Amino acid sequence: DAGITQSPRYKITETGRQVTLMCHQTWSHSYMFWYRQDLGHGLRLIYYSAAADITDKGEVPDGYVVSRSKTENFPLTLESATRSQTSVYFCASGGQGAKSLGYTFGSGTRLTVV
Amino acid sequence: DQQVKQNSPSLSVQEGRISILNCDYTNSMFDYFLWYKKYPAEGPTFLISISSIKDKNEDGRFTVFLNKSAKHLSLHIVPSQPGDSAVYFCAASEDFGNEKLTFGTGTRLTIIP
Numbered sequence: 182d183a184g185i186t187q188s189p190r191y192k193i194t195e196t197g198r199q200v201t202l203m204c205h206q207t208w209s210h211s212y213m214f215w216y217r218q219d220l221g222h223g224l225r226l227i228y229y230s231a232a233a234d235i236t237d238k239g240e241v242p243d244g245y246v247v248s249r250s251k252t253e254n255f256p257l258t259l260e261s262a263t264r265s266q267t268s269v270y271f272c273a274s275g276g277q278g279a280k281s282l283g284y285t286f287g288s289g290t291r292l293t294v295v
Numbered sequence: 296d297q298q299v300k301q302n303s304p305s306l307s308v309q310e311g312r313i314s315i316l317n318c319d320y321t322n323s324m325f326d327y328f329l330w331y332k333k334y335p336a337e338g339p340t341f342l343i344s345i346s347s348i349k350d351k352n353e354d355g356r357f358t359v360f361l362n363k364s365a366k367h368l369s370l371h372i373v374p375s376q377p378g379d380s381a382v383y384f385c386a387a388s389e390d391f392g393n394e395k396l397t398f399g400t401g402t403r404l405t406i407i408p
Contacts (some may be wrong), residue, residue, distance in 0.1 A: 212394045223301075223384060223400035224339070231394070239395065271338050280327035280388050283341025284396065 187272050187287035194262050194294055202257045202290045204272030212275045213255040214284070215239075215247065217268040224271065230255055262294045298322045299387050301399035309407050314372040316402050318385030321366065325397075326390035330359060330370045333382045333401070342383075343370070347390075372404075380406045 185206040194200045204213065215227040216239075226239030228247040236247050244266060246258045255274075259266055269291050275284035300319045308314045318328075326347045331339035345352040345359045345368065352359050358371045372379055385399040 214395065216398070221400060224386075224398040226395055226397070229395050240397075273338075275394060279394060280329070281344050281346065283329060283331075283344060286331075286338030286340070288338050289336075 185272060185274050185285050185287045187270075187290050189290060190288065192290060192292050194259075194292070196263060196294055197261050200259045200262055200292070202259075202270055202272075202292070204255045204257070204287060206253055206255075206272075206274040206285075208274065208276065208285075209252055210274035210276045210279075210285075211252070212279060212284070213249065214273040214275075215245070215255070215257045216271045216273065217241065218271060218289075219268050227257065227270075259292075262292075264294050266292065267294045268292060296321075297400075298325075299385055299397050299399040301383075301385055301402050303402050304400070305403040305405070307405045307407055308375045310377060311374045314370075314375045314379065314404055314406070316370040316372075316383050316385075316404065318368045318370075318399055319366060320368075320387055322387070322389065322397075323366070324389045325387040327388045328359070328361060328368050329386045329388070329396065330357075331384040331386060331398075332379075333384060339384060375404075375406045377406050377408055380404060 214229040216224040230236045230249045272287040273284045329344040330342040333339040382401045386396040
């Protein structure tokens, strides 16, 4: 199916565990992003990528790792999960001109760290 | 440092009336502004954008106005419909080509039938 998909949709993990959230898009968009949504903070950028093998930190990168070996995939890894990382995570993608055409978001992953 | 601010957490409007959502920003390097709509348990969906060289952009029932001198933009929805009930996020992108968006905290719009 064309589009942007995130998996899993829901995840519960324990403090200290490593967890990876997956993001896959079928449009070959250059740009991909990871945001987290928290009450009172809106959407905050964690990491972004302008192309395969090019990634950069966003506003709240601590405790997260990303990679982008293929254009279509942009996994987000929490190396050692903490309760403060309980959040809803959204992946987004966009091509050239996305500023005016809009970026497309996935449906989100709700992560609970216990 | 919140570069994009939505000072109204919530707004209620009668069906058929105009909804006006506001957004303020502090970074003069922003060159594009976007509005997203979000329903519960879904990802944000793009509504409309405006370039910093324009002061108005219209798409159907949605119009975005930009006042650069005041660093303020607003989204007008006319007429408001029950399906417009959602959280609306204002976002902005800097003129550096890195394409990343900075979001506001959102405004929950409720349309009263």
